[in-house]
Amino acid sequence: MGLLAWLGDPKIGKHLLREEGEVVVDEVKHHWFAYTRPAAEAALAVALLAAVPLVHLNVGWLLLSAAAALLGHAAWCTVREQRDRFVITNMRVFRVHGVLAQHLATMPLSRILDISVRKPLIGRILGYGHFCFESAAQEQGLRDIRYVGDPDARDLAIQRVVQRAGLRGPRVPN
Structure with missing residues (x-):
């Protein structure tokens, strides 16, 4: 393991509720454009x-x-960009970031009211976007997640996990 990989690993496994059956659906690292x-x-x-x-x-x-x-x-x-991770699990979404001090912000899937995906022109060309989470508590560490690669697929992954958890009600057939 290289020095950058060792320094850049926020060790998200220690934040999982494994005994409750929590598993990682997607771990989102920053898009390469964040390193320019x-x-x-x-x-x-x-x-x-x-x-x-x-x-x-x-x-x-x-x-x-x-x-x-x-x-x-x-x-x-x-190292700061490398250690900033956004994680989608089957129970919640959380963000871990920080170099010397580590900050963890968690939101259960049931509290996600709205997800806005902003894709600036350069982001549309290069394949990144920014997430903005809306919940009842507006001031939180998960409000803005920047430089998310393939934001449309990541948004669909979150919507899929929320739907599977039964938090949006049953699907209505067309």
Whole structure:
């Protein structure tokens, strides 16, 4: 297991109610587009490092410091995005995120009133979107889930789990 995989694993298994029969239906990681900013910062840091031999020694330390700061921030943002997971189970949905401190937000399937899927133009082209959950309690950690890959399929998965749990009433045949 690589260092990034080890640092980026939020260990969602410890949050499952296995003795109650809870199983993961879908574990949603961020779409690759969420990593473009850290990648751009890392590329800028490499460009600054490449410029160090070209400048005077008195300015070189400044470029080295800026490159180190950019690389550190890019690494932090990468690990932050990697540790942010949205999980759909047969009983609830929850989100685990945080690098040094971990935050867990849970919502039972019965409390989900509405799911809005926002797909900006670039998201429609690249295949990502953002979820907005509506429930009776508006202030919660599950309100906005950003950079969800294949949001239409994930929305259908949630609707399917809610329907199977019998929370929306019986299907009416056409």
